[in-house]
Each structure stands twice: as C-alpha cells, then as structure tokens.
Amino acid sequence: MLAEDREYVERVLTGEPEVFEQLVRKYNRLGGAIAYGVLSDFHLAEDVVQDAFIRAFEALGSLKEPGRFRVWFAGIVKRRAIDVLRQRKTPRMRAVSLESGAGEGRGLGESVASDSRRPGQFPDESQLDAAVHAERRRQVLACIAGLDEDDRIIVSLKHMEGLSYKEIAELMETSVSAVESRLFRVRKVLRKKLAAVLNMDSPGS
Numbered sequence: 247m248l249a250e251d252r253e254y255v256e257r258v259l260t261g262e263p264e265v266f267e268q269l270v271r272k273y274n275r276l277g278g279a280i281a282y283g284v285l286s287d288f289h290l291a292e293d294v295v296q297d298a299f300i301r302a303f304e305a306l307g308s309l310k311e312p313g314r315f316r317v318w319f320a321g322i323v324k325r326r327a328i329d330v331l332r333q334r335k336t337p338r339m340r341a342v343s344l345e346s347g348a349g350e351g352r353g354l355g356e357s358v359a360s361d362s363r364r365p366g367q368f369p370d371e372s373q374l375d376a377a378v379h380a381e382r383r384r385q386v387l388a389c390i391a392g393l394d395e396d397d398r399i400i401v402s403l404k405h406m407e408g409l410s411y412k413e414i415a416e417l418m419e420t421s422v423s424a425v426e427s428r429l430f431r432v433r434k435v436l437r438k439k440l441a442a443v444l445n446m447d448s449p450g451s
Contacts, residue, residue, distance in 0.1 A: 248313035255312035258303075266303055273316060274299075277323045279407040280417075283399030284327035286391040294330055298323040320417045324399070389439040397432045404429060 251272075257265040277298055281291035302319050309318055390401055396418070403409045403417065411429075415422045 251315040252313040255306060255309060255315055258306060259312075263303075266299075266306075269302075269315060269319075270299055273319055276316070276403075276407055276409075277319065279402040280320055280323045280399055281327040282406070283402035284324060284395055285331055286387070286398065290330060291327070294327045295323060298326050301326070317417060317419075328395075386436075386440065389436055392439065393432060393435070397428065400425060400428055401432060401436075 251269070254265050254268050258269075274295060277295035278291055281294040281298075282288060285291050285294065298319065302315075302322050305322075309315065311318075390398055393401065400414060400418065403414045409417070411422045411425045415425045418425065
C-alpha cells in the first residue's frame with residue numbers, strides 16, 4: 247500500500263495529474279467515514295471529502311513522505327470536517343441530518359406513507375419490514391451522533407470502513423491499545439443507549 251501510494255503521488259508530481267484519480271477512488275470511502283464521524287451528516291461529509299481531495303491535490307508537493315498519503319489525507323479530511331462543523335450555528339448536527347442520503351433516514355411513518363401504495367391501501371409485510379429497518383437504522387445513527395467526536399470517527403472507521411485496530415491507530419495517531427480501549431468503552435455506551443431506545447419503542451412501554 248505504501249509503495250503504491252508513493253508511486254501514484256510521484257507520478258502526479260512528475261507530470262501525470264490524471265493519476266490522482268487512482269487515489270480518489272482508493273480513499274473516497276475512507277474520507278467519507280472520517281468526515282461522517284465528525285459531522286454525522288452524509289451530504290456534508292460528501293462535500294467535505296470532495297473539498298479535501300482538491301486541497302490534497304493542490305498541496306501534494308508539500309507531502310514529505312509520499313507513501314504516507316493515506317494518513318496525510320485523513321488529516322486533511324478531519325480538519326476540514328471540523329471547520330465545517332464549527333461554521334454551523336447549531337452545536338451539533340440535528341437528528342434529521344443523520345437521515346441524509348439515499349432515503350436511509352426516513353422515519354417509520356414517513357417510510358410507510360411515502361411509498362407507491364394507493365390511498366387507503368395498507369402496506370404489505372415487506373414494506374413494514376423495510377420501514378422498521380429504516381427506523382432502527384435511524385436510531386443507531388442517532389445514538390452514534392451523541393458520542394464524542396473522536397469516538398464517532400473510530401466507530402465509523404471500524405464499522406463503516408472495516409479498518410483494523412492498527413490502521414485506525416495510525417490514522418488517529420494513537421496506539422492500538424488506546425483504540426481497543428476506546429472501542430470497548432464506546433460499544434458499552436452504545437449498547438446501553440440502544441437498549442433504552444428499544445425499550446421505549448416496545449409495546450406497553
């Protein structure tokens with residue numbers, strides 16, 4: 247990976263700017279996971295990643311170790327996402343922002359009401375299942391949004407991007423043991439939050 251990134255960076259710097267597209271394809275998802283971890287907003291995260299790639303391309307000559315492009319780019323994404331977060335008037339993303347992108351966040355009522363059924367027609371079982379799944383996803387994302395910024399990033403990198411503890415530690419500039427400890431603590435917090443939410447939603451609660 248380091249050798250491949252070094253090759254891409256060096257080729258861009260020596261007159262092949264089109265090669266930068268390889269780095270975009272390679273690290274687009276990674277950038278998205280980091281930006282979403284900071285912002286808890288899919289649309290904003292996408293904008294941040296695009297801007298971060300532009301900034302990375304323009305500053306590529308300042309990268310002293312071309313093989314460490316991934317870590318360098320991750321830092322650009324994180325700083326840019328933090329800047330965007332600070333520019334917003336609200337102290338944290340509104341819950342509705344969690345549902346940005348691909349209709350993932352529609353509430354249970356909206357998911358059922360906005361399908362293609364004729365007026366007065368009851369939803370079938372598959373439609374109800376999809377609505378319940380969307381609502382559960384919204385609840386999970388809402389619980390994640392309530393975490394501290396670094397916790398959200400680590401959760402995103404682990405569960406959205408599937409990175410190893412070692413890879414996360416490198417990107418977060420910390421130790422593997424610190425990542426393991428943090429994820430263990432965060433998972434306990436999330437389990438407690440989700441249990442409370444699910445209990446509130448259960449019949450008779």
